[in-house]
Amino acid sequence: MSFYTSLSGLKGAQTDMSVISNNIANANSIGFKRSKATFGDIFASSPTQSTKTVAGQGQRLIGIAQQFTQGSYETSEKTLDLAVVGEGLFVVKGDPPREQVTYTRNGAFSPTADGHIVDSTGQKLQLLPVDAAGNVTDRTLGGMSDFVLPSGAPSDxxxxLINVSIGQDGLVSATFANGEMQVLGKVAMATFPAMEGLRPIGDAHWQSTGESGVPSIDAATNGPMGAIRSGALERSNVDITEELVMLIGAQRNFQANAKAIEGASTLTQTIINMRT
Known part of the structure; x- marks a missing residue:
């Protein structure tokens, strides 16, 4: 039994090292959120058995939880580089026919040849419609539209187009050569009841799941959405020093469990030699 107990410890330490290694590997990934492995002990006994004479049977992986804490920021020279100060996620949509909606903290957006504003994976940033006063008129996924740069002024x-500005509330305004200004909408943001339940799909993008709950759609500066910083990018929330210390601890746990297996193997071999 000690073999299997220590084997569960080896597997747990290996999983822990894999999670930490992934965090370290993505220390420079824009919008990346670190993960942490959580473990629990295994204990089993019959109802009539005294637990005072029963040892535990190792450990098991409870889950790998994402840590949606705030990352540090770096400034940039691009207006379309956006960072979120708060819990909100940018809403982006894929190409037809699926037009899959995903959520991201990677605010490195750029225009395409046809004027669409897309992220690093080519998904289109979404805007919420607003009235003349800049108030959002539709807070549903179906009411969103693609962020598209206009080619010319509405009246001419x-x-x-000579300039695009994005306010802290996500209000997008376009200025044209004739001095005319046009409000395009507000950058769509989303939060979830259980952020840890989001399904990561890579490139700092997530999908909603039953565990995350239904998204709350709104503009920045409303509730927990946070504010938008134009001309900045959010770095990963990985602390290299902390991760390296945790990695050393995981390595020591792996070595200790390996030693326990070696000791159990030596004891078993000694008993076999005594019988022969």
Whole structure:
């Protein structure tokens, strides 16, 4: 039995090292959120058996939880580089026919040749419609639209776009050569009842699940959405020093369990030699 007890410890330490290694590998990934492995002990006995004479049977992996804490920020020279100060996630949508909606903290957006604003994976940033006063008029996934840069002023298509600004509340305003200004909408943001339940799909993107709950859609500066910082990017929330210390601890746990297996093997071999 000691073989299997120590084997569960080896597997747990290996999983812990894998999680920590992934955190370290993504220390420079924009919008990455570190993960932490959680373990529990295994204990089993019959109802009539005294637990005072029963040893535990090792450990098991309870889960790998994502840590949605705030990352540090770095400034950039691009207006379309966006960072969130708060819990909100940008809402992006894939290409037809699926048009899959995902959520991201990676705010490195850029325009395409046709004017669409996309992230590093090519998914389109979504905007919420607003009225003349800048108030959001539809807070549903179906009410969102793609963020598309206009080619010309509404009253004079020949007047080219010269500037786009994004406020802390996510309000997107376009300015044209003739001095005209057009409000395009507000950057769509989302939060979830249980952020840890989101399913990671890579590139700092997540999908909603039954565990995460239904998304709450709104603009920045409302509730826990946080504020938007234009001209900045959120770095990963990985602390290299902390991860390295945890990695050393996981390595020591692995070595200790390996030693326990070696000791059990030596004891078993000694008993076999005594019988022969």
């Amino acid at each position: 298509p020949a007047s080219s």
